[in-house]
Amino acid sequence: MATSVSTEMAAAERPRRGQWSAGRIARVATMLFVATIIIFPIVGFIAMAFRDNANVQAGTDGFLGLGGVSWDNVVYSWSQVNGFGPGEGGLFTRWMMNSLFVGIGGAVLAVLAAIPAGYAMARLRFRFRRAVLFVTLVTMVIPNTVLVIPIFLEVNAVDAVGELWPVLVIMGFFPFGAYLSYIHFMTTMPIELVEAARIDGLGELAIFFQVATPISKQAIALVAFFSFVANWTNFFLPLALLSSNQQNKTISIGLQELIGASPLFNPTVAAGLDVKLYMPQLALATSISMIPLLVLFICAQRYLMRGQTVGAVKG
Structure with missing residues (x-):
């Protein structure tokens, strides 16, 4: 009562x-x-x-x-921005295409490498498994600037400085994606499920493709999204490897090039150019460079929202 x-x-x-x-x-x-x-x-x-x-x-x-x-x-601003460059210009469009190539290609490689690696660290038992997980964590916290010099020396050794494919391959190895996949499989794939699949006679590859992959859609979306964003906004690595080739630069360093060619910031360089880049032109270029990220976020929003609850269980 x-x-x-x-x-x-x-x-x-x-x-x-x-x-x-x-x-x-x-x-x-x-x-x-x-x-x-x-x-x-x-x-x-x-x-x-x-x-x-x-x-x-x-x-x-x-x-x-x-x-x-x-x-x-x-x-008018677009004619000035896209007119930047030698001849008829078009460097801005080329930089956008280069960034799309590196961003999408790197994201695909990141998914192909991170999902199997996360599954292996979470549900396979092999020697040095903890050491591999520790190295993955250490790689996540190492600043990119520390790795640029050895990476540059390796790329230079194969005579590929100024080419896009080394940047794509390097960005494809995404340690954060591997760790995210590890957390996903640790929390959403019970060890009993793996043992049951083994008892049914499935091999390790069959377990991964038939059991683990179908329940990892949210993890794949998260890895692809974060990898693309990291690749698109990466500045220091493309600056070190692509500065020698104007045609192969990405939009992250291309925007810096546009700012350096503006009379607002560098009157000496801008005096010899046919195009004039002022605040409206720079704002337009920056806004256009954000469109792929915005479109990707809108398209992947459903998976991102679901991915926030990856690993959650009913209490």
């Missing part, structure tokens, strides 16, 4: 649906304030790509520059 009375009192004190308590209003107001702070510079940056440089310098485009936006400005 006392329990039912206390339950009724708690229900009476609980705010009805549709009513806004002071605490709820404060939380929503705080979230809207934080969202505004985050969105404000993003909207201003994207609007910059639709503006004219003369109006930008004069400061006559109003709040966030939205008063001076025009599609004609985008067309």
Whole structure:
């Protein structure tokens, strides 16, 4: 009886649906304030790509520059960005294609290498298994700058400096992906399932392809997503291996090239160029370079949300 009375009192004190308590209003107001702070510079940056440089310098485009936006400005800015380079230009488009080649190819190699490696470390018993796991963890925390010199010497030894394929192969070995796969198989694939498959007469390869692979879709999506993002935004490795070949640069170092050729930052270099890259052109180039990441995130969002609960079990 006392329990039912206390339950009724708690229900009476609980705010009805549709009513806004002071605490709820404060939380929503705080979230809207934080969202505004985050969105404000993003909207201003994207609007910059639709503006004219003369109006930008004069400061006559109003709040966030939205008063001076025009599609004609985008067309002109794109002609300047894509006109960068010798001859007819087109370097920016080439850099984007190079980044797609490295990003997609590296992500495919990362999945092909990380998923079997994670399964082996999680569910196979072999000598030095713990040592392999330890080396994987150590490789994850080593700064990329430490590995650049030995990697450069190895690539130079095969006379491949300036080529794209060594960058793709190197990026394909993704230690974080291997560790993520290891955690996935440790938490979602009980050892009893593996033992049952062995009792049924399946070999290790058959267990991996018929049992482990079908339950690793979320892990594959996560490894591919994080690998592509890491490959697309990687700056130091392409800078060390591709700087000698202008045609094979990726967009990460290409944007730095555009900034260095802008009269805003390097008037001496920009004086000899046919194209002029100011803030609207640089904002457009940066915005375009973010589109593949945005598209990938939208397409993989369902798998990413599911992947957050990989390994969770009902309690």
